[in-house]
Amino acid sequence: DTxxxxxxxxxxxxxxxxNLLLASGVDCLVVERADREQVQTRAxxxxxxxxxVRILDRHGLxxxxxxxxxxHTVCEFRTEDGRFRLDYGALGxxxxxxxxxxxxLVRDLLTRYLDAGGRISFGTEAVAxxxxxxxxxxxxxxxxxxxxxxxxxxxxxxxxxxxxxxxRSLPTCAVRRHHRDHGVSWLGxxxxxxxSLDAVGYAVHGRGFAGHMARxxxxxxxxxQCERGEAxxxxxxxxxxxxxxxxxxxxxxxxxxxGPIVQRTVVDLESDVLEPLRYGSLLLAGDAASLLSPxxxxxxxxAVLEAELLAEALVDDLRRGDGTALDxxxxxxxxxxxxxxxxxxxxxxxxxxxxxxxxxxxxxxxLRRSRVESxxxxxxxxxxxxxxxxxx
Ligand code: RFL
Numbered sequence: 034d035t036x037x038x039x040x041x042x043x044x045x046x047x048x049x050x051x052n053l054l055l056a057s058g059v060d061c062l063v064v065e066r067a068d069r070e071q072v073q074t075r076a077x078x079x080x081x082x083x084x085x086v087r088i089l090d091r092h093g094l095x096x097x098x099x100x101x102x103x104x105h106t107v108c109e110f111r112t113e114d115g116r117f118r119l120d121y122g123a124l125g126x127x128x129x130x131x132x133x134x135x136x137x138l139v140r141d142l143l144t145r146y147l148d149a150g151g152r153i154s155f156g157t158e159a160v161a162x163x164x165x166x167x168x169x170x171x172x173x174x175x176x177x178x179x180x181x182x183x184x185x186x187x188x189x190x191x192x193x194x195x196x197x198x199x200x201r202s203l204p205t206c207a208v209r210r211h212h213r214d215h216g217v218s219w220l221g222x223x224x225x226x227x228x229s230l231d232a233v234g235y236a237v238h239g240r241g242f243a244g245h246m247a248r249x250x251x252x253x254x255x256x257x258q259c260e261r262g263e264a265x266x267x268x269x270x271x272x273x274x275x276x277x278x279x280x281x282x283x284x285x286x287x288x289x290x291x292g293p294i295v296q297r298t299v300v301d302l303e304s305d306v307l308e309p310l311r312y313g314s315l316l317l318a319g320d321a322a323s324l325l326s327p328x329x330x331x332x333x334x335x336a337v338l339e340a341e342l343l344a345e346a347l348v349d350d351l352r353r354g355d356g357t358a359l360d361x362x363x364x365x366x367x368x369x370x371x372x373x374x375x376x377x378x379x380x381x382x383x384x385x386x387x388x389x390x391x392x393x394x395x396x397x398x399x400l401r402r403s404r405v406e407s408x409x410x411x412x413x414x415x416x417x418x419x420x421x422x423x424x425x
Pocket of ligand 1: 080
């Protein structure tokens with residue numbers, strides 16, 4: 034099989050890219066390891082930044098999120114020093130989040146792509162990208178029946194996430210990998226229960242962090258800091274709810290709406306960036322380009338932003354013979370990526386106390402309390418926070 038562009042991965046990055054290329058008449062083929070049902074039911078992100086909505090709007094891809102998404106503008110911090118709320122929609126640039134579950138967005142993007150005649154091969158695992166230094170790169174795949182095949186393109190877009198084939202195919206001498214393990218793990222939970230507060234909740238507690246994020250009127254995401262290496266099923270539902278209630282200080286600030294835990298994953302907080310994001314005919318976008326810890330809810334937003342930049346650059350090159358934007362693609366994305374990494378790193382230090390083994394734990398804990406206090410009292414700090422929090 035051949036195409037002008039082969040897109041690896043049907044997540045937010047790959048599907049935004051596929052839709053934009055198709056709309057510009059570029060022949061593309063999306064290769065996706067999972068089946069359709071898996072792709073459109075994987076619950077992950079939910080907070081879309083204003084700029085993400087603008088991008089999707091620009092290309093007519095935002096109908097579903099306007100119909101079913103809800104605007105969100107407030108977060109609440111709860112610590113040993115009390116609680117306060119920030120109406121970030123009224124601070125900084127005055128921008129809002131739209132809460133719309135990632136799997137719903139992916140479903141919309143997929144439906145639109147297929148309705149427009151887009152080609153996608155589900156159940157097909159990309160194994161490697163070969164010949165990226167040439168003008169005819171090849172993707173080797175295992176098809177639905179596990180049979181090997183080779184597909185050729187002019188460009189390959191690696192949107193297949195952190196463990197995908199695109200990253201694996203980059204020669205180590207051609208890219209620099211920045212990796213940071215923040216040493217903190219979260220148990221990510223999805224509860225079949227309505228949100229317990231009308232804000233994103235960030236609770237800092239001596240027993241660890243706890244977070245609350247609305248998803249839909251029936252489903253809420255919670256996070257609980259856990260021990261590194263702990264198994265996702267190590268906690269009973271009773272223990273999860275008791276611990277959330279304790280860390281979120283629900284006896285003081287209001288009980289949590291409990292319900293069945295329908296999904297749990299342990300997320301190790303890590304940052305990972307590849308530089309540059311291009312190797313010849315292979316270009317990276319989304320989690321394949323950089324991984325952010327979920328502390329600042331940036332991953333899906335960066336994926337959409339990069340997909341638009343990549344689509345424009347590819348169309349310039351393939352339709353107008355102008356490769357300038359493609360040459361600048363990596364540097365443009367990396368400027369956004371490092372800004373998001375910096376903020377997410379700052380959030381990690383705001384939300385977590387020092388670990389037990391840290392000899393300077395009292396010192397670091399005092400710094401953390403002071404950081405939270407600045408955010409509570411300083412208007413300029415709040416404006417900065419709002420701008421970083423909703424911006425990309
Ligand atoms: P995706 O969504 O992971 O899609 C990659 C696709 O590639 C496929 N694939 C392959 N296909 C073919 N061959 C191979 N060898 C392949 N290997 C992989 C996969 O099956 C998949 O379909 O990457 P993409 O498009 O770059 O999008 C990135 C986002 O999904 C990610 O950054 C966010 O979900 C991160 N994230 C959040 N981001 C936000 O902006 N806001 C949030 O509130 C937020 N919450 C979260 C999150 C991520 C989480 N997890 C699970 C790490 C909450 C959680 C719990």
